[in-house]
Amino acid sequence: PYFEGNAAVAWAPQPGSQDAFLQCPIYEVLIEGTRGGGKTDVLLMDFAQHVGQGYGPEWRGILFRQTFPQLADVVTKTKKWFPRIFPQATFNESKMTWSWPKGETLRLSYMEREDDYWNYHGHSYPWIGWEELTTWPDDKCYRVMMACSRSTFRGMPRKYRGTTNPYGP
Numbered sequence: 001p002y003f004e005g006n007a008a009v010a011w012a013p014q015p016g017s018q019d020a021f022l023q024c025p026i027y028e029v030l031i032e033g034t035r036g037g038g039k040t041d042v043l044l045m046d047f048a049q050h051v052g053q054g055y056g057p058e059w060r061g062i063l064f065r066q067t068f069p070q071l072a073d074v075v076t077k078t079k080k081w082f083p084r085i086f087p088q089a090t091f092n093e094s095k096m097t098w099s100w101p102k103g104e105t106l107r108l109s110y111m112e113r114e115d116d117y118w119n120y121h122g123h124s125y126p127w128i129g130w131e132e133l134t135t136w137p138d139d140k141c142y143r144v145m146m147a148c149s150r151s152t153f154r155g156m157p158r159k160y161r162g163t164t165n166p167y168g169p
Contacts, residue, residue, distance in 0.1 A: 010084040010085050011041065011081055014038060018031075018038060021161075022045060022046055022049060027158060028161075029159075029162070030161075030164060031161075043161055044081060044129075046127070047159075048082070048086070050157060052104075055104065055126075055156050057102075057103030059105075059126065060124065061126070061127035061129065062120070062125045062129070063128075064128075064129065064131065066112055067110050070135070071110060074131055075096070078098060078106075079091065086100060088100070089101075095107070096108040114140040117141070120148050121147075126149070126153070126157065127158075128145055129161045130162035131162075131163055132163060133168075134165055134169060135168055137169045
């Protein structure tokens with residue numbers, strides 16, 4: 001951790017693009033950068049900044065990678081940050097889901113092809129994140145999941161967030 005005043009801070013956004021990403025009021029936002037620039041971290045923190053804000057179990061998120069094995073790095077990063085910031089949060093390995101004491105949840109999942117949408121049909125996720133969008137061959141998975149980007153909780157933010165490297169399909 002670093003210190004801000006006398007308080008230890010577990011994570012803080014880098015000035016510039018990470019700050020802008022977290023504060024952006026626009027529904028659909030993409031952050032691009034090279035390896036090691038903190039794209040995954042800021043994507044996770046975009047969801048996390050709304051935990052404990054009064055939405056309870058209505059604050060649900062899902063973060064996608066193209067394949068299940070690609071989630072390993074995301075899981076590692078969540079296990080690094082979330083226990084430091086939210087000591088009472090728990091991770092269910094079999095469901096690949098983080099849960100917070102007030103009911104918020106973040107599911108880590110994969111979507112390889114457009115037909116995988118049917119695993120999520122009818123679900124409501126006010127926050128949907130996409131890790132490394134250029135690993136998908138086209139935008140079909142990305143677009144079809146917009147149908148699940150919803151909430152009935154008045155005033156709750158809805159966010160569609162993505163990360164990408166500067167190469168790929």
